[in-house]
Amino acid sequence: MTVIRTARPDELPALLEHPGDAERNAATRAYLGMLLDTGCTRPEWCLVAEDGAGRLVGSVVLWTLPGQDVPYACVLFEAPADEPETGAALLEAAVAKARACGADELEHVVDSPAQAPQFQRDPERRGVLLRESGFRVVRDGRRFALRVPGTLPADDDRLTFRSLADLGPEPFVDLLAELLAETADARLGADVKRWGARQAAARLFEETAELRHEPAWWEIGYDADGSPAVISLPAENPSVAVIGFVGVAPAHRGKGYAASAVVRGTRILAANGAEEIRGDCDAANTAMAKAFTRAGYENFADRLEFSRPL
Incomplete structure (x- = not known):
């Protein structure tokens, strides 16, 4: 009989080990160790499935941002392919x-x-498990990454940037509300339907x-007409x-400004020591996908985002 329980201290950070898969085991161990060290998870949030012979056959770990007490995601979810239960x-x-x-x-x-670090093999099976457990897809996304080169593109001289430190939050929320009213992002669009553009923006x-950032990093770019x-909200997770x-x-859409904003955020993060930068967008937001590509980013993965109301 399989039992679901909290992982014991001696089982952390390895959890479920896969024989003959050293790359996966090392990456997962390092990832969970980092989550524990940074407060993104806690030992009591690490769950395992143990079979009748005392072997670990599955795992799932709750996740949050550092400093938060409420988890809002789960990671490192693994279960036997032949035991959906x-x-x-x-x-x-x-x-x-x-x-x-x-x-x-x-x-x-x-x-x-x-x-790495989760090695989510057999995504179709995972999707079936999630849907049967009450989760639904809230975004079909695309993931982008850039290894910061020695020389970055110049800023767009059509735009004048002013920071959060200078402007305060209100102009940022105002602009977010304006652009969310006509967003191509499924998740953000659902937020607008649920709360209205202004509250969704806030x-x-x-x-x-909640991500680490400096007020000087966050900026609004103004067109020549003012x-x-x-x-642009670059940050670090x-x-x-x-x-x-x-x-x-x-x-101002159709002017290539999305790529300009990605370049601007990239330059700020690189100036503050970033060697790799990632970003994502909805698959339906083709303009944003093109912006990442034009800024030198590579689409390295697709990402289905699932959510279950509790």
Whole structure:
């Protein structure tokens, strides 16, 4: 009989080891160790499935941003391919623990192709397990990455940038509300339907602000006519520097400003020591995908984002 339980101290940070897969085992161990060290997870948030012979056959770990007490995602979800009931039990245990910690929603992402640190092989099977456990796809995304080169493109001389340190948050929320009203991003569009553009903008600003950043990094780019044209919110998560959010005001779309904003955020992160930068967008947001490509980024993976209300 398979039992779902909290991982013991001696099982951390390795959790479930795969014989003959040293690359996966080392990457997963390092990843969970980093999550524990940075406070993105806690030992009591690390769950395993143990079979009747005492072997670990599955795992799932709750995740949050450093300094937060409420988890809002799960990572390192693994279960035997021939035992869907074990996967379902792990997800239910993660949901119950997240709910007990005060969460009202739990997320999980599935990247393909499989890669470090989670090595999510067989994404179709994972998707079936998630859907049968009450999760739904909230975004079909594309992931981009850039190894920072020695020389970066110059800033767009059509734009004049002013920072959060100079402007304060209100102009940023104003511009976010304007551009979210006409967004191609499925997840953000759902937020607008749920809360309205203004509240969705405020929530997006606050959620992005949970990532590490400096006020001088966040900027609005103004067109030559003086109107706000782009917003750039570069930041760092516990693993890597990110283009946290980029958006173009509806009146200024079609001018190539999205790529200009990506370049601007890239230059700021590189100036502050980033060697690799990542970003993502909705698959339907072709303009944003082109902006990343034009700024030198590579589409290295696709990402399905799942969510379950609790």
